[in-house]
Amino acid sequence: MKILVGLVLFAISAVAVAEQPRTHDGLWIKKSIDSYERVTKNRDGTEENLQNSLSFMAYLGGFFAVHRQNNLMASLLVYSLTEEKKKTKNPAALAAIDKQMRVAFAFTPLLRLPDDLSMEQSIAIIRKYLEDNPQKWNSEASLIITTALSEAFEKK
Numbered sequence: 001m002k003i004l005v006g007l008v009l010f011a012i013s014a015v016a017v018a019e020q021p022r023t024h025d026g027l028w029i030k031k032s033i034d035s036y037e038r039v040t041k042n043r044d045g046t047e048e049n050l051q052n053s054l055s056f057m058a059y060l061g062g063f064f065a066v067h068r069q070n071n072l073m074a075s076l077l078v079y080s081l082t083e084e085k086k087k088t089k090n091p092a093a094l095a096a097i098d099k100q101m102r103v104a105f106a107f108t109p110l111l112r113l114p115d116d117l118s119m120e121q122s123i124a125i126i127r128k129y130l131e132d133n134p135q136k137w138n139s140e141a142s143l144i145i146t147t148a149l150s151e152a153f154e155k156k
Contacts (some may be wrong), residue, residue, distance in 0.1 A: 007015065008099050023142070024059065024141035024142075025137065025139060025140060025141055025144075026130055026136055026137035026138060026139055026141065026144050027137050027138070028141060029056070029126060029130060029141050029144060029145070030127075030130055030137065031052060031124065032052050032053060032055065032056030032059075033056070033123055033127050035048070035049035035050070035052035035053045035056070035128075036049075036052075036053035036056060036057070036123060037155070038053075039053050040053070057119060059141070060119065060122060060123075060145070061119075063142060063145055064113075064122075067107055067108075067110045067113070067146075070108055071108045071111050074104040074105065074108040074111070075108075077100070077104045078101055078104050078105075081100055081101050081104070084097060085097045110146065110149055110150060110153075112154070113149060113153055113154045114153070122149065125148050125149060125152045126144070126145055126148045127147030127153070128148075129144065129147065129152075130148075131146070
């Protein structure tokens with residue numbers, strides 16, 4: 001029950017954050033990745049390039065931390081629901097448990113990310129996604145990153 005309450009609180013906070021004005025979009029990601037490559041590959045980046053790339057790496061690190069926390073909470077919830085499912089024979093209760101499991105998995109779009117995914121790999125995946133989808137450049141940065149990584153690691 002505590003986990004379910006936690007997920008509800010998370011959903012409420014996610015909606016509150018979604019209502020705030022956008023601060024980062026695909027153009028910001030593209031600019032940041034260009035800065036990152038000037039600093040790390042070309043070795044001719046400016047101080048501004050260094051600041052942009054560090055800002056993006058910090059954003060990406062926070063992004064991964066949030067998703068890993070969500071994945072952990074969803075895993076715990078699914079485990080407890082699985083145990084509950086074993087104990088019940090009521091079809092309505094089983095349907096409700098299945099629905100709760102689908103909700104838990106909706107909060108974990110990056111569940112299949114490898115734990116050893118490097119910053120360079122992540123950036124390469126995101127850069128390729130932006131190159132292949134220029135129509136998404138005005139989308140929210142977190143949505144672009146989630147979609148790019150989810151598509152890269154989806155089960156085929």
